Amino acid sequence: MTSPATVDAVLAKVDAGLDQSLERLFHLLRIKSISTDPAYAAECQKAADWIAAELNDLGFDASARPTPGHPVVVAHGPDQAGPHVLFYAHYDVQPVDPLNLWHTDPFDPQIVERDGRKIIVARGASDDKGQMLTFIEACRAWKAATGSLPIRVSLMLEGEEESGGKNLPPFMKDNAGELKADIALVCDTDMWDRQTPSITTMLRxxxxxxxxxxxxxxxxxxxxxxxxxxxxxxxxxxxxxxxxxxxxxxxxxxxxxDVAEISPELKAQWAGLGFDDKAFLGGVGLSSPAGEQGRSVLEMLWARxxxxxxxxxxxxxxxxxxxxxxxxxxxxxxxxxxxxxxxxxxxxxxxxxxxxxxxxxxxxxxxxxxxSPAITVPADGEFLARALEGLTAEWNKQAVITGAGGSIPVVGEFKKILGLDTLLIGFAHIDDQIHSPNEKYDLESYHRGIRSWVRVLGALAK
Amino acid sequence: MTSPATVDAVLAKVDAGLDQSLERLFHLLRIKSISTDPAYAAECQKAADWIAAELNDLGFDASARPTPGHPVVVAHGPDQAGPHVLFYAHYDVQPVDPLNLWHTDPFDPQIVERDGRKIIVARGASDDKGQMLTFIEACRAWKAATGSLPIRVSLMLEGEEESGGKNLPPFMKDNAGELKADIALVCDTDMWDRQTPSITTMLRxxxxxxxxxxxxxxxxxxxxxxxxxxxxxxxxxxxxxxxxxxxxxxxxxxxxxDVAEISPELKAQWAGLGFDDKAFLGGVGLSSPAGEQGRSVLEMLWARxxxxxxxxxxxxxxxxxxxxxxxxxxxxxxxxxxxxxxxxxxxxxxxxxxxxxxxxxxxxxxxxxxxSPAITVPADGEFLARALEGLTAEWNKQAVITGAGGSIPVVGEFKKILGLDTLLIGFAHIDDQIHSPNEKYDLESYHRGIRSWVRVLGALAK
Incomplete structure (x- = not known):
């Protein structure tokens, strides 16, 4: 069990080291790891090698493993008490065209201010390099403050998520014994809103x-x-x-x-989220939900x-x-x-x-x-409860359980190949313009994302 | 009246001058006069200027007249006895995409042999540069053999037929006095089959x-x-x-x-043409007519x-x-x-x-x-009878009267603006692949098309 004082000491390291942490993020963002275009294969290798080197510096046993496509970075921390987590993210990015719509070079990251908030603008800032580093930098802070991680951590970082990801499942099968853990953690999703952290338990x-x-x-x-x-x-x-x-x-x-109606409990919980159909549709110039009439927009998006x-x-x-x-x-x-x-x-x-x-x-x-099939993570597990606790402590607001309309195929592979449930925890926002020009990640997403993982790792160590 | 000996002398000129005539056609085919794409505006102007120069050489008073779009070439031959004809064709062509399906450069005309027939392959070979030149080259042969044309001939050659043609009707209105004639001739249609010339009297x-x-x-x-x-x-x-x-x-x-059923007489005449539904559809890989069930293919194409x-x-x-x-x-x-x-x-x-x-x-x-509305040309006129006679003499087979599924909007404008009926005479074939890759015009269509116009001009002079 980690004491509150220990967690505070780790968080202090995060805050004190933010500038150097951003330098590392910017270094990674400058690597043009566009996985779908064979012209950037060497850049993908470079990104994988850089991440493996960073993880080795943090005491992981890390390497960029070859596949028929781009490498998979695998890293294992030393054996520890408590649960063993397998963290997943991806270091590849989407192409940048149409380039003329970018206000700055997509591979020259900038911190700018927009609507009173500081944002990091670059391809991959949010999807998924920024999200990936929130976890790695949380590990770094634990190491710096306490000399070790509070639980056993392995990482599997993919380089083909944006280009079909077809080499990952065979890789997982070939290395299933090595990749075994107690729970998978994935950082590739959004917060519920700017104030409210969330864990996604349903994916279409x-x-x-x-x-x-x-x-x-x-x-x-x-x-x-x-x-x-x-x-x-x-x-x-x-x-x-x-x-x-x-x-x-x-x-x-x-x-x-084979489609079941959602439970009355879940329906009630979703109603409690205060989702604003009008604002959601109005944000893209629409007003009238197009799906099955008589159902809420959240139902249409998450459960239908x-x-x-x-x-x-x-x-x-x-x-x-x-x-x-x-x-x-x-x-x-x-x-x-x-x-x-x-x-x-x-x-x-x-x-x-x-x-x-x-x-x-x-x-x-x-x-x-x-x-890929839809994914449902059991909403009543012990790990989920602890993670919610960690997020709630960081954001000072009750973390919520949400669905998502999109697909993250690797979550299905974790279940199928490794028998693992997954906690989907992310700090992105709907306005991050992932896959589009001027992709950004809020500086707050990055900073408090690192702090969130510090707390989640601490909570999981209980 | 033109004597058979005179016509024979003109036809001899056509035969003797075929190679030089093809050189002129190839020159015109090399000009990329794609009217719908603004990038080719200068090529359209170039085509118009070249045609006007050729016509001036033949003794016409010709010029490429500006419009808000591409020029209209107008040419008048000297006053003559007999009917005054106004010939129409168009010098613009369709775009060439998908370019990868062409076997040769669409703007580098080639004579090749296919199925034992010589064909001219190029964009516009059939639609409508090849067809247009059959008439101009017939005029050239008359001029070469007799020093003059047998009747008074004017020409109006358009550059926007493939891109909406919206500037032609105002041009015709503005110049209605100058364009007045006794009958319009249009060369933009098919023969009935390889042996049988036709005059089209119904156009959708x-x-x-x-x-x-x-x-x-x-x-x-x-x-x-x-x-x-x-x-x-x-x-x-x-x-x-x-x-x-x-x-x-x-x-x-x-x-x-407002759609009327065709008359029993016309139905009987069409039945007599011996049109082969199976062969027509089979020629493009189809077997089953897609239109209103219970009607013949000719009805679907010409009358529905x-x-x-x-x-x-x-x-x-x-x-x-x-x-x-x-x-x-x-x-x-x-x-x-x-x-x-x-x-x-x-x-x-x-x-x-x-x-x-x-x-x-x-x-x-x-x-x-x-x-543009559908067009029906009276099938009982004197000019029509003479033209049928000229065509029948050239092809040694009774020319037929047909409908056509396509639209030639200018025919409606001739009637509306100038009060003129039109004789639609053309030498294209259904397999010419107009608007498609590898457009071609049979060498026979070109050669005997010129000879046909020599005879039709002679017949109209009677």
């Missing part, structure tokens, strides 16, 4: 598919063929239109079969599956007009899944539905783009 | 509109917003899907109100209106997958109209239909892309 899953419909074997002139020739734009639009009913529900046969058309294209799409009937049209379609839904079953149902709708003379090519 | 009209639907004021992440935020891809697809009934008919309210989705785009359409909910999605939609349908009424009905379907939080921007 995702299954994504691409369809390409071909009709004629070449593009046709609509004057010469229009009415007689099948138009694949029409076919793809008909398929898309068939996926949603006027009431906002998804029409795929069997889509809701959806079907989204992420892209579609066919025919002439440049300036002006071209009276073409294209040979092909395509769409990228994804389903966000909730607990109980099997991504492979949903993909099969989707493909069967498309095949059934396909009119004469058309063929369809399917391209899968990943499948 | 066209009304084209672009819709851009906006929902949120920025692109959203589908994890964070999916289900709650309106997805404009879905909205555009729903609109497109609503336009066609499962039986192939167009569902727009009032769409068929249609709605075609010529382009649609929204969200992420590159490689891989991006879980975005876009702010905007758009579609380019056109209606091919038949005799009796008012394009402005159809546009209004379409827009009202779209507005009615628009869900909450969405706005739509409409961009019009031209509107």
């Amino acid at each position: 899953g995702l299954v994504a598919d691409e369809i390409e419909v071909t009709a004629a074997d070449k593009d046709l002139h609509s004057g010469m063929f229009g009415n007689a020739a099948r138009n694949p734009n029409q076919v793809v639009a008909d398929i898309i239109a068939s996926l949603r009913a006027p009431d906002g529900s998804v029409t795929l046969p069997g889509f809701y079969d 599956p959806t079907c989204e058309i992420n892209g579609m294209i066919g025919g002439y799409t440049g300036d002006g007009f071209k009276t073409v009937i294209p040979s092909k049209a395509s769409a990228k379609i994804s389903f966000r899944l909730v607990s109980g839904q099997d991504p492979h079953k949903i993909r099969a149902a989707f493909r069967a539905h498309v095949e059934k709708l396909l009119p004469p003379d058309c063929t369809v090519k399917f391209t899968p783009h990943g499948a | 009209g066209l009304v084209a509109d672009e819709i851009e639907v906006t929902a949120a004021d920025k692109d959203l992440h589908s994890g964070m917003f999916g289900n709650a935020a309106r997805n404009p891809n879905q909205v555009v697809a729903d609109i497109i899907a609503s336009l066609r009934a499962p039986d192939g008919s167009v569902t727009l309210p009032g769409f068929y109100d 209106p249609t709605c075609e989705i010529n382009g649609m785009i929204g969200g992420y359409t590159g490689d891989g997958f991006k879980t975005v909910i876009p702010s905007k999605a758009s579609a380019k939609i056109s209606f091919r109209l038949v005799s009796g349908q008012d394009p402005h009424k159809i546009r209004a009905a379409f827009r009202a239909h779209v507005e009615k379907l628009l869900p909450p939080d969405c706005t739509v921007k409409f961009t019009p892309h031209g509107a």
Whole structure:
């Protein structure tokens, strides 16, 4: 058990060392570790090597392990009493285009003031280098103040989260014995609001598919063929239109079969969060929830599956007009899944539905783009309770338990491969513009994020 | 009256001068006169100037006249006995994308052999530079053989046919006195088949509109917003899907109100053409007519209106997958109209239909892309009879009277502004791949097209 005085001493180290800590963050932010573009492979290696070296300096046994893609950094702290945690984050970042919309060089981090708050602007400042360092810097402060960590800590830091992450699950399988722990910690999520820390216990899953419909074997002139020739734009639009009913529900046969209603307790807890539907939608210029009518926006986002058309294209799409009937049209379609839904079953149902709708003379090519189930972390565990306690102490406000509409596939892999539950704790904000120009991380997210992990590690050591 | 011996002498000039004639065609094909893309404006001017210079060399009083868009070439031959014809064609061409599907540079014309026939491959080889030159080269042969043309000829050659052509009607109005003639000739249509020349007397009209639907004021992440935020891809697809009934008919309210059934005589004449539905559709990899069930393919193409989705785009359409909910999605939609349908009424009905379907939080921007009614040319005129005679003599096979599914808006303008009927005579083939990669014009179309115009001009001089 860690005494309050010990924790205070560690927190004092955090505060005193903030400037040097920012220098380390800036060093990492300057490394252009864009994982999806092979031109930046050496930068990804450089980021992995730098992190491994830092962790070795902190007394971890750390190395950047090769994979068929970018390295995975694995580090183990010395054996300790108390629970053994496995911390996950990712050191790769999204591409930076469109570059012209950035106000500063995305790889030259700056601290600027906006709306009275100091923010760190750079690609990866929030997603996920800043979040990752909150944990590593908390370990550093523990080491500096007490000479050791309060519990046993291992880290697994990925370099392909932004580019499909397909090499991580085999890596985890190959090293399952070494990676065993009692609980996984992931720092890649948001706070509930600027004042309120949160732990995410529900994450929607995702299954994504691409369809390409071909009709004629070449593009046709609509004057010469229009009415007689099948138009694949029409076919793809008909398929898309068939996926949603006027009431906002998804029409795929069997889509809701394995979807359970949330418990009255959870419903009540979510109602207590005081989520403002109007402000949430109004923030992006909308006012009317598009999903299943009669459900709250939080339910739509956290507890109900959806079907989204992420892209579609066919025919002439440049300036002006071209009276073409294209040979092909395509769409990228994804389903966000909730607990109980099997991504492979949903993909099969989707493909069967498309095949059934396909009119004469058309063929369809399917391209899968990943499948991961939804995740639910037990909301009544001892680790969760201790972590909530640590967060509540730091922010002086009761930490809340939330869902999230997005997917973090590694959480499913922790459960499947290593049998681990995960605590999703993060300090990002909805306005961080991750994946977009001018990505930022609040200086407060960074500073108090480190302090939060100091307290969570202390609380877990109880 | 022109004697058969005179016509033979002119035809001999055509045959003897074919190589030089092809050189001129190739020169014109090398000019990248893509009218829809402002980057090629200078190339359009260059094409117009070159044609005007050629016509001046042939004794016409020719000039490239400025418009708010690309120039119109106008040329007048000396006064003559007999009817005064006004010839129309267009010197602009379609864009060339997707460039990777071309086997040769679209602007480096080649003569190659395919299926035992020599073909000229280039953008515009058929549509419409090759067709245009058949007429000009016929004039050249008349001039070379007899020192003059057999009738009075004027030309009006447009540079915006492939990009809406909105500047031509005002130009025609402003110069109506100068452009007056007895009959218009247009070379922008097909032969009935490789052996059978034809004159087209029915043309479908066209009304084209672009819709851009906006929902949120920025692109959203589908994890964070999916289900709650309106997805404009879905909205555009729903609109497109609503336009066609499962039986192939167009569902727009009032769409068929002004559409008459064709007469039993015309139906019988079309049946006599021996059109092979299977071969027509099979030629482009199709087998099943997509339009109103229970009607023949010729009816669908010539006598029934249609709605075609010529382009649609929204969200992420590159490689891989991006879980975005876009702010905007758009579609380019056109209606091919038949005799009796008012394009402005159809546009209004379409827009009202779209507005009615628009869900909450969405706005739509409409961009019009031209509107022209269907055309029917009287099938019993003296000029038509003479032209049929000239074509029949050249091809040694009775020329036929046909409809066409495409629109040639200028034919409506000839009637409306200048009071002129039009003879639509062309030598293109259905496999010319106009508007597509690897556009071609049969060498025979070019050579015997020139010979055909020599004979038609001779026949009109009677």
